[in-house]
Structures are given as structure tokens and as C-alpha cells.
Amino acid sequence: MAHNVKDYYATLGVDKKASQDEIKKSFRKLARKYHPDLNPKDKTAEHKFKELSEAYEVL
Known part of the structure; x- marks a missing residue:
């Protein structure tokens, strides 16, 4: 089963070495x-904001 892996760096538009x-x-x-x-x-902006917040929290 494939897992939906999120690339938080890509979400924030930064390099993995940022x-x-x-x-x-x-x-x-x-x-x-x-x-x-x-x-x-x-609603698209709201969804994007939530994705950005999640990515920032994780990184």
C-alpha cells in the first residue's frame, strides 16, 4: 500500500538544505x-494556508 508522503520543503518552496x-x-x-x-x-487559499502551517510546524 502506498503512503501519501508530503514534501514539506516543496510546500514551503525551499531546498531540503534550507x-x-x-x-x-x-x-x-x-x-x-x-x-x-x-x-x-x-477555500483554496484556506486549504493552502493549512498545508503551509502544517509544513512549517513539522520543519
């Missing part, structure tokens, strides 16, 4: 873009 600072900067940039408060009726 520093914590690079990861943080990328997360903040993307979080501002997809934040639900800035896109109140966009």
Missing part, C-alpha cells in the same frame, strides 16, 4: 499570501 531562517521567511511570505483573513471566501 536553514531555519530561510524556512521561516518562506512560510511568512506564503502565509501572508494565503491567509484566510485576506482571502475570506477562497
Whole structure:
């Protein structure tokens, strides 16, 4: 059975060798873009924001 493995680095748009600072900067940039408060009726943006938050939390 195949598992759905998430590439959190790709989600945040950073290299696997990225520093914590690079990861943080990328997360903040993307979080501002997809934040639900800035896109109140966009379910796609809400989903993307949740993916970004999960990736940042894990990394």
C-alpha cells in the first residue's frame, strides 16, 4: 500500500538544505499570501494556508 508522503520543503518552496531562517521567511511570505483573513471566501487559499502551517510546524 502506498503512503501519501508530503514534501514539506516543496510546500514551503525551499531546498531540503534550507536553514531555519530561510524556512521561516518562506512560510511568512506564503502565509501572508494565503491567509484566510485576506482571502475570506477562497477555500483554496484556506486549504493552502493549512498545508503551509502544517509544513512549517513539522520543519
